Amino acid sequence: MLPCLISCMQAKGNVYPLDSKYVKAEELNAKLDKIVQIKPELAEKRIIGFSSAENLPVYALQLGNKNAEKAILVIGQHHGEEVIGVNVSLALAEKLLNNYSQEDKQSHLLENYQVWIIPTLNPEGFRIVSSGIFRTKRKNNRDTNNNHKLDLRTDGVDLNRNYPIFWDMDSETEINSPYYKGSEPASESEIQAIIALAQQENFALAIFLHSSISGAYSEKIYLPARSNDSELFQKTQTLATIYAKEVKKDYLKGTYEVYAGNTSEVGNARNFFFYRMGTPAFLVEIGGQNKRGQSIIHPANAMLEKIVEKNVQAMLKVFEELEKRKKEK
Numbered sequence: 008m009l010p011c012l013i014s015c016m017q018a019k020g021n022v023y024p025l026d027s028k029y030v031k032a033e034e035l036n037a038k039l040d041k042i043v044q045i046k047p048e049l050a051e052k053r054i055i056g057f058s059s060a061e062n063l064p065v066y067a068l069q070l071g072n073k074n075a076e077k078a079i080l081v082i083g084q085h086h087g088e089e090v091i092g093v094n095v096s097l098a099l100a101e102k103l104l105n106n107y108s109q110e111d112k113q114s115h116l117l118e119n120y121q122v123w124i125i126p127t128l129n130p131e132g133f134r135i136v137s138s139g140i141f142r143t144k145r146k147n148n149r150d151t152n153n154n155h156k157l158d159l160r161t162d163g164v165d166l167n168r169n170y171p172i173f174w175d176m177d178s179e180t181e182i183n184s185p186y187y188k189g190s191e192p193a194s195e196s197e198i199q200a201i202i203a204l205a206q207q208e209n210f211a212l213a214i215f216l217h218s219s220i221s222g223a224y225s226e227k228i229y230l231p232a233r234s235n236d237s238e239l240f241q242k243t244q245t246l247a248t249i250y251a252k253e254v255k256k257d258y259l260k261g262t263y264e265v266y267a268g269n270t271s272e273v274g275n276a277r278n279f280f281f282y283r284m285g286t287p288a289f290l291v292e293i294g295g296q297n298k299r300g301q302s303i304i305h306p307a308n309a310m311l312e313k314i315v316e317k318n319v320q321a322m323l324k325v326f327e328e329l330e331k332r333k334k335e336k
């Protein structure tokens with residue numbers, strides 16, 4: 008029997024090569040320029056670093072008032088096959104800029120915060136998956152076995168295990184594993200770029216979008232490891248709960264849930280931002296399970312658009328709460 012990793016991806020409902028509404032790697036730069044043009048006075052395209060193997064730019068959109076003290080971070084993608092978050096993060100940028108002139112709450116957001124949106128932190132994995140080359144490319148393209156060619160199934164480092172936090176505790180040292188944590192903490196230039204940005208900005212919130220193949224993690228929100236009753240942890244949980252309640256599941260009844268158990272003590276983004284930077288940080292596993300329990304992470308256009316819309320709305324709700332709390336202080 009095929010493991011779920013493959014059989015789930017081939018479930019009816021997944022479309023590969025990706026349907027037409029997915030942003031493809033070769034379109035990303037032009038798409039970002041187009042978004043900046045919505046409100047050029049409030050938006051800038053930035054390059055925060057370059058990828059480890061192919062030196063591809065890691066693009067960011069810097070939105071809002073550059074004098075604002077605080078910032079918000081949204082990363083649309085760490086894992087190559089998890090492409091929905093790229094579309095969600097770009098739609099969020101469009102929404103924030105389009106809403107700005109109206110007399111509504113979002114206008115205040117871009118006055119009081121800089122919003123950094125990084126559609127993909129893994130431009131190498133994104134290139135492979137979005138170009139139709141290989142649908143389950145997860146890691147970056149580092150030549151981990153040093154054979155001077157790209158082995159699509161095995162090469163690369165799992166970028167969401169390479170952050171310099173709890174890295175020693177992670178047992179993923181096998182280079183061919185899809186979860187390989189890298190040769191040392193922050194060995195990957197993509198992660199070095201994010202660390203530099205985190206040290207430069209004062210992030211009040213960080214959200215990381217994923218869409219897991221396995222289905223076991225679908226439609227849940229994951230908090231940093233080692234849950235505790237600190238004010239920071241409680242705030243993170245409150246913001247994550249607001250997000251979860253806002254998003255209806257794609258195929259099943261109910262809404263997203265905040266995962267209640269202990270989460271991984273590995274070098275992932277949420278642990279880094281929470282424990283190293285003191286930033287409320289959580290991960291959202293977008294992409295639903297169908298009624299047969301198969302995960303659908305490359306849905307056709309119509310479902311993709313629904314997913315994008317509801318996740319953008321959820322983030323706007325979370326930002327409203329953040330604003331409210333800022334004013335109360």
Ligand SMILES: [Zn+2]
Nearest residue numbers: 086089217218
């Ligand atoms: Zn992921």
